[in-house]
Amino acid sequence: MKTISLFLIGLLLLTGASAAVSAEKKEQTDSRIKELISKMTLEEKLGQMSQFDPGQLGGPENAKQAIKDGKVGSILNLVGASAVNDLQKVAVEESRLGIPLIIARDVIHGYQTIMPIPLGLAASWNAEVAEDAMAVAAAEAASEGIHWTFAPMIDVSRDPRWGRIAESCGEDTYLTSVMAKAMVKGFQGDDLSNPKTIAACAKHFVGYGAAEGGRDYNTTLIPEVQLRNDYLPPFKAAADAGVATFMSAFNDLNGVPTSGNEFTLKQILRQEWGYNGMVVSDWASIAEMIPHGYAANKKEAAERALTAGVDMEMASDCYVGNVQALLDEGKIDMATIDRYVTNILRLKFELGLFERPYTDEALAEKTILTEKHKEIAQQAASESFVLLQNKNEILPLSNEISSVAVIGPLADSPHDQMGTWVFDGKKENSVTPLTALTEKLGDAKVNFAKGLKISRTKSTEGFAEAVEAAEKSDVVLLFLGEESILSGEAHSLANLNLQGRQTELLEAVKATGRPVVLVIMAGRQLTIERELKLADAVLYTWHPGTMGGPAIADMLFGETVPSGKLPVTFPKTVGQIPIYYNHKNTGRPADYEQWTDINKIPAEATQHSLGNTSHYLDAGFEPLLPFGFGLSYSSFAYSNLELSSNTMGAEGAIEVSVDLKNTGKYEAAEVVQLYIRDRFGSVTRPVKQLKGYKKITLKPGETQKVSIVLKAKDLEFFNGKDYVVEAGDFDVWMGTNSKEGLHAEFSIN
Template sequence: MKEEKLRELLSSLTVTEKIGQLIQVPGNMLNAEGQELGVRDELGIGEELLRNVGSTLNVVGAGQVRRVQEEYLKRSSAKIPLMFMADIIYGFRTVYPIPLALGCSFEPELLRRLCEATARESTAAGAQVTFSPMGDLVRDARWGRCLESTGEDPHMNAAYVRAMVEGFQEGLSEEGAARGLASCVKHFAAYGAPEGGRDYNTVDMSERRLRQDYLPSYRAGVEAGCEMIMTSFNTVDGIPSTGNRWLMKDVLRKEWGFEGVVITDYAAIAELITHGVAADQKEASQLAMEADVDIDMCTGCYGGSLEELIREGRLTMEQLDAAVWRVLRLKNKLGLFEDPFRGADAAEEERLSLCADFRALSREAAVKCSVLLENKDGLLPLSLDAEKRKAGEPEAPAAEDAKAAGRVALIGPFVDRKDALGMWAIHGDKNAVVTIREAFAEMPGLSFDWTEGCEALLPEDYTDLTALSQSGERELWSEERREKEWSRALVLAGEADTVILALGEDPVQGGEGGSRTRLTLPGDQMKLLYEVKKRAARVIVVLFAGRPLVLNEVKELADALLLVWYPGTEGGAAIRDMLFGVSEPQGRLSMSLPRSEGQLPLYYNHFSTGRPYDGKTVNRFFSRYTDCPNTPLYPYGYGLSYHSAAYGPVRLSASVLGPGESITAAVDVTNTGSRDGVETVQLYVRDVTGSVVRPVKELKDVQKLFLKAGETKQAAFVITEEMLRFYGRDLRYRSEPGRFLLGIGPDSSVRLDAEFTLTEK
């Protein structure tokens, strides 16, 4: 529709019809058959308003979308199509690794490809807007929604968000194209920094910290052209985001020039009352509208208040029209006025759902995101015994140095678990998930025994587990089954040459509302590891998780430790391929793994303090713990490989960097191992002296080099003045002249042993 016609449409709407466009209702308010649009008491929305709502939440499936849209348009007086929005976070029917895992790939292009595939799969099912990516920077593993973030580093977080927006929205701007999802970047802002790691809790930080570390990812999404921003539940400087005019208008709209739609998170306008900044729904609605918040997600605040606020003069018709215009403009960009059923095609939905290409992409992603934390004595990769290989070769020949697996036992609560996908795989097909047991059964020449051994979770580890059991959502084992599984696990461990022990964090422990104070393995899993270790010749731990865990004991007991996070639909196949050397785990940690929960929040790019501790001095008057090292158990960027690499000295093309100039930092990287592999080369820089304290180091760039055995390649990084900018004492974003230290290596523990100077002239 041409803009002139769209303006005419806006002018023709009644006040009720306009307000309706700013209301999103949950999918359960639209009957499953799309035949009944009755009033729901919980929102208090009148029948006329309900028949003109602008959007709905998590209604997907081509047939379902068509039925709901058809019935809605019959009843709507405005005849403006509904917009169908959904939580499509890390895949649709095909599920990919969780975003925290994807952050371990250090490959934004991978995320762009995944999101483009997700858009194709979900638009065929009628989805039009996705509430993804989550741009929240995370540094506290107690917070359950770590799994939705790409990690602790502002530079990589921004790069990933940009790539994801571009992937989701590929083809969206093409006229008449039923391709691409409108991307909603969330949660604006700083939702990932709640006090105590407790979800929905207070966020309180300086403006400098907010701008330097937490806002870049959201801004990257805006610069990539995201169509929507979602407000966060938390406060920013004592004011909840949903009613924060400085954040939503001054920063987002005026500074960044965002002209798209702003939507609240679920019921966030009503929560302004609970926060204590609004007395009632009317005042909460006024605060949100004055902050340029366009869509009220799933409350009756706008529906019950806006008309009266305009009548009383507390809001203007111009404010209402501006919000409605942004919504109509997005619907127009989606092509809904020409095709209200945009993309919803049952035949195409069936063709694309879990298709071979998407499953292959899921497996590729799982390999690139899995982090090898330990590999003592080069235990991995394994190989089949020579006599077993005669019956059927594995998919790739075993390396000469691979260890024969011998008699294999699969043990642990995650060896055959299909729901280890994380909280937000809500549209995924769990039945399509390949488990470790299933993947091993498909491998020619491999024989194994298996058992779960113990439950992943016990009631004392999760306060809601008993309630889930009573409601029928979760089955608790009987005492008889516990004893049987435990006994079988110990027998198998004693008989096996190699035990593959699949342990982890139960998916219900993480995600939204999934904050934890203890980050060790739950249930009897550690006890199982101890008992298996007593009996087994060698133990390989495959670890599932949605956040960094405290793994001190696991590190000591495991002969090899592979962190696979929640790896997605093809997780089991990817794990098998990595264990037997068909693939090399390529992941590097996107969050530091702590030694203790007491270290949290924990991140590599911290300040030095006035009394930094060198780890050696015996003196209590330094910034340190008396019962634990300051350092993480495993640092940001860390990950082992099946190859080994040696780094030469850093070479700088110049020692002085002036305005408009650049310096090249180069290093030779040699594969000193017997296997080909991918090395993730990381560039870190430190600003030695500034007008404000600067981090001890900051990641500035990454390169992934494929190296054949014995091969040497150069990694070269271009450094410019723009890369060195920060928010100084006056809160202006600029660089400052002075000394800079630089290091290139495999992770954030690299020494900064090169130096250059930035000059003003």
């Protein structure tokens, strides 16, 4: 006990000393910032508040002159340590005040070692995987002089027509919040001044993922209750995790563009949350308030953005050209400008740029695409894969198989498997499924035919070769989906079926009588009801990144076991969108007893409400696949759902537990998911909400008690006036997805 006490005393002294050092460092930094600002001209202050691509400045030499004159505080889209150091030297050694540049880049899901798209990372339901993946991205980007990334994108996204759903963590607020914290930690580590970390950016603040009709940049109409309950929590989680920056979005939110929105940027972010980091606009989003119809000109746009609280303007020049006039007219004051410059300079100090402005130009070679990084990428890909179907347990395949047909436009497409928002990944570094399967099985066992040149090809001229490959093989591995260019920013789709003649290619190889394993690479959920019926097994791999091929090959042959779960609901048809698990109920909720199938309506039927429920006559009311769904090569049994208590107070907690048994033949991981329903509230509540989960690995026959603590605080919601925990009755489920689970009840009193 004495040893322990001495240890604790030492720890407390160390903690106190550390806090004192931290406070002293902050005081010194604040003092240096005040001194710098006292020396700065307005032009230099506006320079710090301006971010440009070198091309916008007229090329390298003009950029150098602008930097020397103090007109630029940040550069984006500059690649390579040598090029960065070249411009940084001008800022540090030739400008009047020697303030270093902050170099930014879209490093969304990897720099050169490309990870699965963020939607795929969310499908892992593994925060550690997401954190490790972003740490790799940060280290590689930092080795080439990048200090700041515009990620993570944590827009809750419920419309797969929206191309940027690929960058999101899906439809659920809780899962997105968990991933937001993990990604911020991955990028930033514990210390931003560490040369292997970069500043993260929580984007897009806020509501961008609810773009009307899934059309990018579109209007978003989100009532405040829904905004606060569904769309804001991931951003609050990022802020609490210490995210260095926020980005205001492109969209008009309830009539006010978010880059000029005082309610979200000033009231919520700054005042309610107490956030003191830096806010940057999205690309030209301040100037875009003019076509939005919210500002008459650049001067008015600058006034609205400055009043709302945007510290740095990206790409456009509203600030530079108009702040002097706004000051002269008294529409803004110098204290506001100084506050914004302070936020920017503080970030530069936190990144250690004043002490360490240059990047070691030999670092990249030792950092990028290391074996360790590729291992992390392969692990991330493997955990992101979701097994949607496995008829007759066709998977995993035996290594003793005599031959396989590898068919499809995405079987050997190194560029497309990297996915959207990949600026620096190189296709020559991607290992494709064809390459990995050939290495695993040998040339003699692999019969390859593309079938279609690309996913959008409408010609069937390659079908004959594909059918021939299938006929001389024991099994068909068919790689379909969408090219990377079909998802991402400004790549919305009205039709989510497989493009081109892909489904017909599936039908052609299926007609050979060979079993067909369908592997789908995509940036979003697709409408694949027809394909599920045709294929024997379906593995959804999203766009899996650099090491997607080996991860797929290992999983097909049982060296790894699927553990991914869907972070989004899969619709049967586009006409069901929006469809998501945590919807509200109607006064006439649909059920199978009252659902009327369009094919059962008699001719000339009397016009009436046909069952009085909320459903589509032709598509029903349920999705193709529910949120949280995902199969395994093994099987799991849930039993003995227990609650530590059936009641709790408004500040209490209960423990919810279940026995999970691996009843199959393989060691495997299962994501145990906890959902609740608040039956009655001062505003209507969703039919289900994810409130916790654990990913558990079990050996065959092993049973483990899985417990999740549910706090009353977890049940808090915004009711239009306040955040409240209301007394009442609740349902709770623990199970394998949002549709299936053991059920119990509890109450808050």
